[in-house]
Amino acid sequence: MKKIQVGVVGATGYTGEELVRILAWHPNVAVSYVSGKEDRDIRIQEIFPYLKNRLDLECKAFSQSEAIEKCDLLFLSLPHTVSMQSAPALLKAGKKVIDVSADYRLKNVDVFEKFYKTSHKDTANLKQAVYGLPEINREKIKSAELVANPGCYPTGSILGLAPGVKKGLFDLSGIYIDAKSGVTGAGRKADKALNFSEVNESFKAYKLFEHQHVPEIDQELTRIAKKDMSVIFVPHLLPINRGILSTIYARLSKSMTTEELEVIYQKFYKDEPFVNVYPKGALPELKNVQRTNFCDIGLRVHPSGKLAVIVTAIDNLGKGAAGQAVQNMNIVCGFDETAGF
Ligand SMILES: NC(=O)c1ccc[n+]([C@@H]2O[C@H](COP(=O)([O-])OP(=O)(O)OC[C@H]3O[C@@H](n4cnc5c(N)ncnc54)[C@H](OP(=O)(O)O)[C@@H]3O)[C@@H](O)[C@H]2O)c1
Known part of the structure; x- marks a missing residue:
């Protein structure tokens, strides 16, 4: 060819x-x-x-x-x-x-x-x-x-939420995304706040409720939900080079188990070459996705059956x-x- x-x-x-x-x-x-x-x-x-x-x-x-x-x-x-x-x-x-x-x-x-x-x-x-x-x-x-x-944060967030949002599993007014990114997410250009000595051995939240990726996540999830929705998104800066780990909290509209949620996610992504839904409540780690194009997803439902916790991992420069x-x-x-x- x-x-x-x-x-x-x-x-x-x-x-x-x-x-x-x-x-x-x-x-x-x-x-x-x-x-x-x-x-x-x-x-x-x-x-x-x-x-x-x-x-x-x-x-x-x-x-x-x-x-x-x-x-x-x-x-x-x-x-x-x-x-x-x-x-x-x-x-x-x-x-x-x-x-x-x-x-x-x-x-x-x-x-x-x-x-x-x-x-x-x-x-x-x-x-x-x-x-x-x-x-x-x-x-x-x-x-x-x-x-x-x-965007990098939207990729991990949307892939983590899409199956549940599409199936109407979540209370759309109660979705919280707690995301942590490595420093390459901000680009190679010089910036004092991103100096090695500023970032190393530290960890902080930033741009609460005003990060530029919030409207992107809302726009795409609104399309999937077919109704207006808005998430609470809190980004953090991790003292590592690459990777984004997002921990997503979503209230379930109907009580279910981890196993039931996993079946729905596995089915949604079954033909996707770059999405890996972990079985049996296993949770993803950044080291498994760094320098890859994968989005790894782990799921747990709280014993009450009322809250899903979804953890996604991507390489911000990869997927x-x-x-x-x-x-x-x-x-x-x-x-x-x-x-x-
Ligand atoms: N970093 C991430 O994880 C990530 C993830 C998703 C999306 N993005 C987006 O991807 C884009 C690039 O991000 P990055 O992290 O790669 O940034 P970066 O490391 O700062 O690189 C920017 C590139 O653009 C060039 N450049 C800057 N100003 C220019 C201008 N006025 N005319 C022509 N070239 C110019 C730079 O050239 P010099 O090297 O010569 O200055 C450099 O090659 C951004 O819009 C960012 O938001 C980044």
Whole structure:
């Protein structure tokens, strides 16, 4: 099969690096373009030495014309607001775009502008963007020109709640998500609060009730529930590099056992290559999902039968970003969904 030419814009960041790492070994693609923010005279294998003998490309500042000339499909691993300045020309030139940023995830522009504190510059393409959570939207992703790759926290949260929400098992007014993320979740850029000495041996909650991923989780769960719903979401910063562990508390509308809940979740995800519902009340750990595209899920129902506790584990750079973006590319291009992993 002829390989398609792909590019990674923002290849020097954490999600961009992870994309390049997966794509360089992907059987159906050739990485033909990579860029960073600055125009430097440097090659990608000088930045990431493990690409020696695998990928040898210049890594300069983003050039729209070069990206269009060299690629069939582009990943945008850029800060929000930068993606929506780059995507329109690529889409106009007939390229497929998978955006890892938040720019095309929220359908309500007012909500985007409130949470991201900036105006939206590409509402025309926002309408056609497909939210790239394969387990929920696979059919729509197949024909998408523009995929809005989900946020890291929303991926773990939505996958943990979707089966119960869809089946009407939960009291939708009583859902609490207690999520903990490793430091790479904030990107590679310098930030005092993320210095090793600030984070190491510490643990803290942040952005209570105002995190930008709250409206994304609400939007997608509302679609699944087919009625308005809103979760209470509390993110935490873990002193580790990668991974998100989410502990989700959901009141059950009807009493049930752990075994009964497990059967429902197992059935919902039975054909999913990257979701692993643990049996017999076993609970997931980050070490089992780091550097993978898996979302592992463990379930327990409180002995009262009235409260479900769902624990999900993902790698924020894997299923929470680059891994999921490659999974989306596989779906868009008609490749085996697990190719490259
Ligand atoms: N980190 C995660 O776990 C995660 C998970 C899901 C989604 N995301 C989203 O993915 C996107 C990228 O995140 P990240 O963590 O990879 O960020 P990052 O490590 O800070 O990388 C950002 C990349 O964008 C480039 N860049 C920055 N400003 C630019 C500009 N004005 N023009 C062109 N290129 C520019 C940077 O180039 P230089 O290196 O040259 O500065 C770098 O390659 C963000 O929107 C983020 O919200 C991140």
